Amino acid sequence: MAETGKTRKEDPGAGVGDPSRESLWRPLRVLQEGMDAEIARIYAERRIEGLKPSFVRELLRLHACGPMTIGALAESVGRTHSALSQKVAAMRAAGWVETVAGADARSKEVTLTEQARGVIGRLAAEWRATEAAVAEIEAEIPYPLSRVVVDIERALERKSFHDRIAEKLAEDPAWE
Missing domain, CATH: 1.10.10.10 (Winged helix-like DNA-binding domain superfamily/Winged helix DNA-binding domain)
Structure with missing residues (x-):
């Protein structure tokens, strides 16, 4: 089911600071x-x-x-x-x-x-x-998925996903 980006009225958690509503992975x-x-x-x-x-x-x-x-x-x-x-x-x-x-x-x-x-x-x-x-x-498509994967792997060789997440968490006071 595709998401439309609209907030549905029956969704009581909409707009309450739920970070799971944003996802580049999804x-x-x-x-x-x-x-x-x-x-x-x-x-x-x-x-x-x-x-x-x-x-x-x-x-x-x-x-x-x-x-x-x-x-x-x-x-x-x-x-x-x-x-x-x-x-x-x-x-x-x-x-x-x-x-x-x-x-x-x-x-x-x-x-x-x-x-x-x-x-x-x-x-x-x-x-x-x-x-x-x-x-x-x-x-x-203009940018093949296999190329995306290789490009992401190269970026992760430069800096691991773990290190990238840890850096972001170090900047977030809620993580302490």
Whole structure:
């Protein structure tokens, strides 16, 4: 739902100094959520039930590399062990992966279920189509998102996000 910038009368907190009403992040997050919802709609049209777009990278990686420990899978997709452990739990609950005994008795590996193997070709096709659609969008706009990301990464190399926030907080008496 798009925000119009108008204050609605039924909103009792409007204009009371709520800093969460201003957000430079929100449009980007709303954009990504909307695009993910469109991908989920593609899955629903093909009757791929219970699949979140956020699961697909890991499912494709497991298909390409075979069973992996959570740590190895996390490293391969650039996530923390903790974050990926939670995602694996959600994917397991949805029936996309299972954990099996690893090479030694103490380890477990994540592997695709039959359900996941049955749609993996479609997921790879969707991934390629999504990347092509993003490239098409980037060609239509004057400043490609991939360039924005690189430019932000370079700015953060010059000064970290943490340091930027800490500087602003040091100037704010409410932080003390």
